[in-house]
Amino acid sequence: MxxxxxxxxxxxxxxxxxxxxxxxxxxxxxxxxxxxxxxxxxxxxxxxxxxxxxxxxxxxxxxxxxxxxxxxVERVSRDGAGRVLAEELAEAGAVQCGFCTMGILVMATSLIESNPAPDRAEIETALSGNLCRCTGYLPIVRAVESAARRVAAEREPA
Missing domain, CATH: 3.10.20.30 (Beta-grasp domain)
Structure with missing residues (x-):
């Protein structure tokens, strides 16, 4: 055991x-x-x-x-960067068949947590191990960019 x-x-x-x-x-x-x-x-x-x-x-x-x-993904998507990213993926039309989405969400959340302001090249590198047959990746990358901006804005002191 x-x-x-x-x-x-x-x-x-x-x-x-x-x-x-x-x-x-x-x-x-x-x-x-x-x-x-x-x-x-x-x-x-x-x-x-x-x-x-x-x-x-x-x-x-x-x-x-x-x-x-x-x-x-059940925990990662519950709050913080993961929750924001899940919302942005849906909003950007980056979720189609959904099979790859959970792995992408976990990977991209890890990226945003470790690098609050990733540029496009960093996002593409981080997601290079996640295959998607449906979206063509651009909506996914845009969703990660948007989520990173939202998370950064939420973390800024008021």
């Missing part, structure tokens, strides 16, 4: 040693916002935060997370 801290709560997971984090999140913890796309770390649909760093959960064994904090 392995204890995993996820979204601020602690869970006990049986058979974690031979299972990927994505499988434990979706099957055991019922956190289905994280999507399994390619299973090889190429598409970014399964992006979660592991101790605040974005990782592809399809490449991490659950047992490796025993001493760490995992954050999924």
């Amino acid at each position: 392995t204890r995993i801290r996820c979204n601020g709560a602690e869970y006990r997971v049986d058979r974690a040693g031979d299972r990927l984090l994505i499988d434990v999140l979706r099957e055991d913890l019922r956190l289905t916002g994280t999507k399994l796309g390619c299973g090889t770390g190429d598409c970014g649909a399964c992006t979660v935060l592991l101790d605040g760093r974005p990782v592809n959960s399809c490449l991490v064994y659950a047992v490796e997370c025993a001493a760490s904090e995992v954050e999924t």
Whole structure:
């Protein structure tokens, strides 16, 4: 049995040693916002935060997370930069089929949290590991730019 801290709560997971984090999140913890796309770390649909760093959960064994904090899209999108980004993605028409959206939201939120004023090149670099077949990326990049501006404005002292 392995204890995993996820979204601020602690869970006990049986058979974690031979299972990927994505499988434990979706099957055991019922956190289905994280999507399994390619299973090889190429598409970014399964992006979660592991101790605040974005990782592809399809490449991490659950047992490796025993001493760490995992954050999924369910928590990231609840408030702060993640909530603002979710609103901006919807407003910009950057959500179409939605399959890639959760990983993009987690990755872009991590970017905004670590760099409150990313330029377009930094946004494109940060999102380069997230594949989207529907939007053509421009609406996504614009949404991240807009979210970063909103988050910065909200953080400014009144």
